[in-house]
Amino acid sequence: MDIEEAKKELQRILTEKRYNHSLGTMKMAKELAKVYGEDEEKxxxxxxxxDIAKEMPQDKIMEYVKLHNIKMDKIEEKQLGLMHAKLGASIAKEKYNCDEEIQKAILYHTTGNKKMDRFAKIIYLADKTEENRTYEEVEKLRKMAKEDLNGALLFTLDFTIQKSIRNKRLIHPDTIDLRNYLLS
Ligand SMILES: [Fe+2]
Ligand SMILES: [Fe+2]
Structure with a gap:
């Protein structure tokens, strides 16, 4: 888990925009970890x-999936982009020797999952509220994330589900499950 080494690698494989998003998420994750008493460095x-696997080309995704025997569900098969979560979690383990808490946070950062712990929720929300994000509700969500983690999560889920509906995109059942779980 060498942060400088990881930065160099990300700078090499990601576009400048995504690299900056990664730095922003790092910063926000640290801030939120401080608020909630989680390990800031982790x-x-x-x-x-x-998002280390976010810009992996489709053929490389398929190669990696086969090589590491990673399972794909029906939604992932149709929206291959979702696989960057599973691949990212796997790379975190294989390449950076990250512990399970980090692996799970990366695994759940795209669809969400009702098994998310507080650490995973922090990473999920850091991704959505980092300083380069500019959507309309982001200021509100930034404030909310520091005051009410589950409330902010629910707000984000509603927002992303509505966006998926508008864009005629598939909604992963894990996202719905998490929303139902938070509401009940
Ligand atoms: Fe992502
Ligand atoms: Fe991201």
């Missing part, structure tokens, strides 16, 4: 590398 690292 949160920073997880935030930094959460």
């Amino acid at each position: 949160a920073a690292f997880a935030g930094l590398i959460h």
Whole structure:
């Protein structure tokens, strides 16, 4: 878990925009970890590398999936981009020797999952509220994330589900499960 080494690697493989998003997520993850008493250095690292597999070309994704025997569900088969979460978690383990808490946070950062712990929620929200994000509700969500983690999570889920509906995109059942779980 060498943060400088990871930065160099990310700078090499990601576009400038995504690299900056990764740095922003690192910063926000650290801030939120401080608020909630989680390990700040671990949160920073997880935030930094959460999108490490995001720009992997399709053939490389398939190669990696086969090589590491990673399972794909029906939604992932149709929206291959979702796989960057599973691949990112795997790379975190294989390449950076990250512990399970970090692996799970990366695994759940795209669809969400009702098994998310507080650390995973922090990474999920850091990704959505980092300083380069500019959507309309982001200021409100930034404030909320520091005051009410579950409330902010629910707000984000509603927002992303509505966006998926508008864009006629598939909604992963894990996202719905998490929302139902938070509401009940
Ligand atoms: Fe992502
Ligand atoms: Fe991201």
